[in-house]
Amino acid sequence: MKTKEEIAIEIRGLWTQFGSHVVHKDLDLTIRRGEIVSIVGGSGSGKTTLLREILGLQKPARGTVKVLGIDIEKADAATMRKLDDKWGVLFQQGALFSALSVFDNVALPLRELRGLPESLIEEAVLLKLQMAGLTPNDAIKMPSDLSGGMVKRVALARALSLEPDLLFLDEPTAGLDPALSDSFVELIQGLHDELGLTVVMVSHDLDTILELSTQIAVLADKKVVASGPPEEVLKVRHPFIEDFFLGKRGSKVIEALPELSAEIGIRGNDGK
Numbered sequence: 001m002k003t004k005e006e007i008a009i010e011i012r013g014l015w016t017q018f019g020s021h022v023v024h025k026d027l028d029l030t031i032r033r034g035e036i037v038s039i040v041g042g043s044g045s046g047k048t049t050l051l052r053e054i055l056g057l058q059k060p061a062r063g064t065v066k067v068l069g070i071d072i073e074k075a076d077a078a079t080m081r082k083l084d085d086k087w088g089v090l091f092q093q094g095a096l097f098s099a100l101s102v103f104d105n106v107a108l109p110l111r112e113l114r115g116l117p118e119s120l121i122e123e124a125v126l127l128k129l130q131m132a133g134l135t136p137n138d139a140i141k142m143p144s145d146l147s148g149g150m151v152k153r154v155a156l157a158r159a160l161s162l163e164p165d166l167l168f169l170d171e172p173t174a175g176l177d178p179a180l181s182d183s184f185v186e187l188i189q190g191l192h193d194e195l196g197l198t199v200v201m202v203s204h205d206l207d208t209i210l211e212l213s214t215q216i217a218v219l220a221d222k223k224v225v226a227s228g229p230p231e232e233v234l235k236v237r238h239p240f241i242e243d244f245f246l247g248k249r250g251s252k253v254i255e256a257l258p259e260l261s262a263e264i265g266i267r268g269n270d271g272k
């Protein structure tokens with residue numbers, strides 16, 4: 001039995017509604033610390049909305065969301081600020097402030113939340129840039145001078161600036177070509193191994209999902225229909241899972257991952 005300390009995120013009985021449109025209906029999800037979790041689901045299944053609810057950016061109609069033991073809805077402003085220090089977020093849109101240099105983009109959360117001396121900020125920014133695979137020379141560049149892959153890296157450096165326990169990534173490899181996408185996946189894996197981060201990502205990219213995830217949560221029918229290690233989730237019989245993971249494209253990706261394909265092959269498709 002897992003202790004409370006080991007649970008990073010706990011969602012119970014969550015309902016989300018926009019007017020008469022019910023997006024989530026009695027959704028439950030548990031994420032333990034140290035996992036790399038992919039939230040997958042069809043377009044409009046409510047993945048991004050779920051991420052926003054976890055971050056307290058959107059209020060569910062019903063249910064509870066606890067992050068690191070804190071009930072997001074009941075948390076006061078001071079508690080939310082403390083939580084803000086503990087998570088880093090890399091969203092799909094609006095990754096960087098175009099009027100700020102790379103250095104200032106990464107320094108922003110430190111300047112906003114801590115009031116640290118500039119010498120410490122500089123040290124921290126250069127370290128985070130290095131962790132994200134960038135050099136001190138990149139620090140003086142403006143966002144308009146960067147390639148798409150570099151923008152993602154700078155946004156990642158900024159998400160890491162407060163040394164978070166939790167990292168949220170919304171479509172981290174969207175818009176990257178396969179080589180850049182692979183190197184971004186390696187980067188996330190390395191950071192996870194090095195820092196022991198809990199990573200929660202929304203992704204459509206099968207390679208990224210299957211290479212990185214220690215847990216997959218499948219959103220369908222307005223709730224989480226399967227959640228667990230990839231080899232378990234892929235055995236669950238559900239039309240979305242079969243289409244998404246076991247269709248032509250998915251089968252190819254799985255074939256290239258010997259451990260996973262052996263697991264699925266050995267057990268067969270016995271459902272759950």
Ligand SMILES: Nc1ncnc2c1ncn2[C@@H]1O[C@H](COP(=O)(O)OP(=O)(O)OP(=O)(O)O)[C@@H](O)[C@H]1O
Nearest residue numbers: 018021023041042043044045046047048049050202
């Ligand atoms: N602020 C809002 N007002 C009204 N409807 C919304 C709002 N935000 C999201 N929705 C609706 O909620 C549903 C879930 O949206 P969401 O963006 O979370 O889905 P998603 O699974 O992330 O989709 P995609 O994979 O296409 O990005 C969609 O039908 C969307 O139109």
